Amino acid sequence: MRVSPQRSRLRLNGDAVLRGTRAGALRGLRLAAEHVLTESRKRVPIEEATLERSGTASVDESSLTATVSYDTPYAVRQHEELTYQHDAGRTAKYLEGPMTEQADQAAAIIAAQLRRSLRG
Known part of the structure; x- marks a missing residue:
């Protein structure tokens, strides 16, 4: 009995893969930024x-970068002034701390979304 060789053909639609990967990256960046914002809000000095x-998370789609920011006239001063007294659990460096501490989690969120986009 003669067995003929089996052939397989794989077609890769590179454009679709790139679109999916980019969409996954954007989704991951958005979710990671929201995660950091949530953690930061737990520490932001609070009076009123x-x-x-004023905290927001945004993604620049053209550069694939995420931003977490606070927009009040005193946001920077509250962040940088280490001598201000705050309520328990509230502190200066309310954004820097969570960004540093949550870096691994943010990377994991982005990676999960990229994997998800590749599974299609």
């Missing part, structure tokens, strides 16, 4: 919650 409510 104006500073906390």
